[in-house]
Amino acid sequence: MPPGVYQTFLSVLQPGVDGSLDELRASLAFRRELVQDFGGPANLVPWAVIGRDLTICWRTDGPDPSAWRVAVLEEPDVHEFHGGCVEFLLAFVPEPPTSTP
Numbered sequence: 001m002p003p004g005v006y007q008t009f010l011s012v013l014q015p016g017v018d019g020s021l022d023e024l025r026a027s028l029a030f031r032r033e034l035v036q037d038f039g040g041p042a043n044l045v046p047w048a049v050i051g052r053d054l055t056i057c058w059r060t061d062g063p064d065p066s067a068w069r070v071a072v073l074e075e076p077d078v079h080e081f082h083g084g085c086v087e088f089l090l091a092f093v094p095e096p097p098t099s100t101p
Helices: 021-037 085-092
Strands: 010-012 044-050 054-059 069-074 077-081
Touching: 021 044, 044 069, 069 085, 077 085
Parallel strands: none
Antiparallel strands: 010 044, 044 054, 054 069, 069 077
16 A cells, blocks of 8 residues: 555545656646635645545645644535644544453
8 A cells, every 4th residue: 555545545645656746736736626616715725535525625724834724525515623634634543453351
């Protein structure tokens, strides 16, 4: 499984894994058009996808990236996640099973 992919469902948009930097730019442009086509705010910046249906974005409110929150575009709706990237990923990844004696 390539880096940035979790169980083939969540893929972080990054250059050089599945294609070139030009392919990443094209994918980001396509995802940004989706956000705008479905009435999402202009301050949503895509950074990952889940399957084919969900685009994970940063809501870039303000100049401090550590304060940006996550929004999930599920066409045609935008769902707010009240947390940042790390909190979102931790909520997405299930806890490992615990061993029993």
